[in-house]
Amino acid sequence: MKEKGRIELARDDGDVRNATVILDSSPQLVLASASPRRHQLLSELGVLFDICVADVIELNATQVPDPREMVLQNAGLKADWVAEKYPKSFVLGADTTVFLDETILNKPVDMKEAREMLRFLSGRTHTVFTGISFLNRELGLSETLKVNSEVTFKLLDEDMITHYHSIIDPLDKAGGYAIQDGGEMIVESYEGSLSNIIGLPIEETKEILVRHHLL
Secondary structure (H helix, E strand, O other), X not given: OEOOOOOOOOOOOOOOOOOOEEOOXXXXXXXXXXXXXXXXXXXXXXXXXXXXOOOOOOOOOOOOOXXXXXXXXXXXXXXXXXXXXXXXXXXXXXXXXXXXOOEEEOOOOOHHHHHHHHHHHOOOEEEEEEEEEEEEOXXXXXXXXXXXXXXXXXXXXHHHHHHHHHHOOHHHOHHHOOOOOOHHHHEEEEEOOHHHHHOOOHHHHHHHHHHOOOO
């Protein structure tokens, strides 16, 4: 795999349907995400933060067919839910999806769909979109941004897909894959931010945090 990024982590988009709050009162920064990889990426910046997993139902491609708008709206839903509970805190929400041929690929519902997704991505270049929402209710602050990266897959045969699925769980991952979890087996190359492919564009996130004196 020809890597052009620097961060080597697996993307894990998390599941917000079963919400858990892990918070002290009035933290300075709250990450509105269940994703352990987003937690890890944000931690690598050296910023202190707490976690609050939003109890929201995410929008899907039927409701919002434009992937750019879908990830922005989902990131906003998560951040809004947390900001309502912690209006004095800065809140960071994020959402990631995979897009190819006017088709949005979120997390597969079962192994059959996960296999179909890898067949669809095989030998082709797709786009990974991540939306960010950054809020502080008390300050009246609301910022959004979206980042995209390109990923090119190797040609995959059925045995390669079976082997890949034997080493990772694709059901909690947009597009049914993660770039580090066996990524060398399926990914030929990528362009743009690797951390965006994982689920949190760390360069852009750092700029936001620095601008608001959180770093």
